[in-house]
Amino acid sequence: MAVRRDVVVIGGGHNGLVAAGYLAKSGLSTLVCERRDVPGGAAVSEHPFGPDYTVTSLSYVVSLLPPALVRDLQLARHGYHVFPQGPYFAPRADGSYLRLPYGEAERRAEIAKFSARDAAAYDEYEAHLAAIGAILGPMLDEIPPRLGSRRAPDLWRQAMLLRHLRKLDMRGAVDVTRLLTGSIADLIERYFESDALLGLLSVSGVIGTWAGPRSAGTAYVMLHHHIGGVDGQAGGWGFPRGGMGGVSAALAGAARSFGAELRTGAEVARIRTSGGRVTGVTLASGEEVNADTVVTTAHPQISFLRLLDPAVLPPGFLADIRGWQTRSGTVKINLALDRLPVFASHPAIDPQVHGGTIVLAESLGDVESAYQQAVAGTPSELPFADICIPSVFDDSLAPPGRHVMSMFTQWVPHTYADKPDEPALAAYADRVIARMERVAPGFTDSVLHRQVIGPHQMQEEYGLVGGNIFHGELSLGQMFHARPAAGYADLRTPVRGLYQAGSATHGGGGVTGIPGRNVVRQIVADRRAARWRRSAAGSAAGPPAVGRSE
Template identity: 30%
Template sequence: MKIDVAIIGAGHNALVAATYLARAGLHVEIFERRATLGGATLNEELWPGYTFSTGAHLLHAIPAQLVRELGLQTQGLVTVPRDEVVFLRRDGTYHTNLDFDLPNHLTARARLSAAERDGLERYEACKQSLIGLVRPWLLQPPPSPAELERAAAGTPAAEALRLATTMRLWELHDHFLPTARLRERVVSEGSAFACNPGALVLAYSAIDAADPATGEKGPWGFVRGGMGNLAAVLAAIAREAGVTIHTDSPVASIVVQNGRATGLRLESGDIIGARNVLSTADPKRTFLKLLGEADVEPALRTRIAGLNSHVSCCKFLAAIDELPQWRGWDGDPDLPHRGSVQLELNRDAITRCYAELDAGRPPARPMMSFNLPSMRDDSLAPAGRHTASVYVYSHPARLTGGTWDDCREAVAERLIDQITEYAPNFRRSVLHYELRTPLDLERKLALTDGCIWHLQHTPELLLGNRPLPELAHYRAPIAGLYLGGSGQHPGGEVSGIPGHNAAHEILKDLHTN
């Protein structure tokens, strides 16, 4: 029997798409290059007794609608909440959105002036207007700039959209926030994607927003047992719907005949015939590696090659035998351990980081997001020990004058030193560590340039421009070829939305035809 839809990759978007397609009565088969499922949604036991989510580490973007429709919680998915974020400064002071007045909390509401409180409220109102404007398009093809303007016309969102499309992000912060301490409190926004991107980057926050019709929000926190458990649940749901999943089946190319995708050629040499193909690989891998040169217009190949995937990250993973003693923290002793601690987040540090990235060097003092998943899930580490999971932003995909293999250990040691400046006991607490570089992420997870979002989330790559205007509606300019990875609207994170939306566009086309 010929396959109705052959899907490339078994990441979370592929599994979501496959389930919707199979439930609609289609014959769906997935082809995954690795022995494990989930793509970047995976677990690894790096040292005996220590389990890490070595790709994505947090579930926060999957909409409540998808949780309900897929039946994730009835199939055994359990999440545990992550607490508040603390932005720790080198002098021991900090910012947090929690409203308590302690000496080192620089932006506690009680310590803000009337002008600061007013500016912060107006800024949040502007941001929420923009998010509210974009949120209705989350589970459908994205709007063009003109459609977005029409939707905003005559509403408070019109001014928010005007500001977001005419200002850089730091300019928007300056517009509303009258003091440096308030501007530093929000400086993390967009910082993982670019140095001072266009303010429209805030629209990406719609991925975390509640459903405007029901007020529901999806889970926010760590998946109990690790993110690989989410992949296992999604795979079980897909198989229950009738999906066939082939592991250890790397795809060599997409077969195109007479301008139409007709199947896949596996690296084994086998040809898989299919009426339609859905690629959940990143756009560069799909168009520049899986499709032949003759199948893609030269101008499109050039534009795809120029898309921004070169801003990558590292992931530092460690087994530790004592909790970090964060210098200057004077709040609830356990709160930073249950939440996330952000380091090196100020305008000067971000500017230096991206200057070094542009020069092809690992930043000397990169931005970090430090998490302790085992504080919320004791199944991840032996008693009295912990797992530290640190995203390190932002790093060049390729280095000038060397490779990541050449400097991995030196960079890791420098990161340990940097964290130890903030938590003096950190170095002595480290039992084991491993640094995953952009090159490692590319090798292990088939992510071009090690870009965990497939493409960056800068304004020119959001909404109806993701990845390009002519590809934004989940269709390639080749009949029967669809796109459902994180390079599509709304973007990266573990949301399942690109897979959901691509599946519904396939069903729409099949119903029409």
């Protein structure tokens, strides 16, 4: 016998858990169906090396989770805590290093080791990003209007964009245009000259993307990561206690406390519809759950091409979903270490070094070459790596004296998502380890365990089609009102009662929770409007007719 809920949420990743928390808090009976045996999606902590080591499998730092969301869902009550991450540290093969401390004077002195001109320009560069972020940041937080629609409600919402755009003067309008369309190389080469700084900064424009630093649109990718913060520090990153699974556990605990039901090992096989309206879901087990509202947080090509009968969708929407770009050449390497690395350039153990973001990238050209090799069909000979050691601050992740390391690296060919080459992937991981060995002698011998997660495993195990961590590339043609389809960036879909709130929707791309929060706002508004229409229709009909005697 089928059960009934007000809302079914497909996917127990962070957006699904956020949506469930807000839905249950608003009084709706809510069921979350998660395919895997653990909630969290890509934000999970797992134990590939045994129970003594807690590894954040994919996502590894938090920045963009809005403070208001943390308060609304009372996440601190459920164990949510973030250790602020230290600054950038980039050890170099020649025995030097570049650090970017948070203090202005110290940072200027560090940069001046490589270029006095770069040191003088850095504050201007940061101010430039802050000015653009102040305009685009609030737009990331909102539900986009349906640009091009002529319906009165949509025209009103389009007009509301002016409250953001009116902040722009003529100079600002050009700056925003250049940032949205240009490459990270275009941006940073206007300010800086040293290989050390250009290499370090270029990584932020390509992290998680199928694009090199000279590819159009990568300047925005950098800004996307720059917006947000921990404890109010713009662009600040942090390590959640317990790894990224700690974030998901807090979200799950909050959702349950408000009354939501979470089921793991509950794969949805089909989204059912009738007459253009959603009617519920059927699980892989054959169980049916009826609901007038369904929220899918799965990748759009899974939601609309596999779970839903494509015949119920309009051709234009289907074309957008089928053409959705979701490539990746990312490889995540997780390690267990018997000691912290000792860098030749900075031998002292320092939480501001080992607890920061360690970047292996000698130059912008170095990063671009790595990408071009993958485009040509071979894994990068010298992959770049974005590295962190969260156990420096969180001693729950490893035994005393031991550590876990996360290495987010690029690139292998994006075709590895469907046609993996395991020997080549292992050799690629060996080269990443060897690159670390060159700047931290003895590092290889410190590795106790190694896990290598390539695009194929990301796709098959974690539902990241193409291995793309954002559920779709953050290119200009796939952002704002185009994310993920024309006319449906407002989190609705062509099927009435079916909503979308995955990372491929506006506000996604990173652990933001924004789509999960905003979809509930849309659902509540649509329910309120439906009640108003019913009430208005009843009033227009007038009181029931009463016969009168003659």
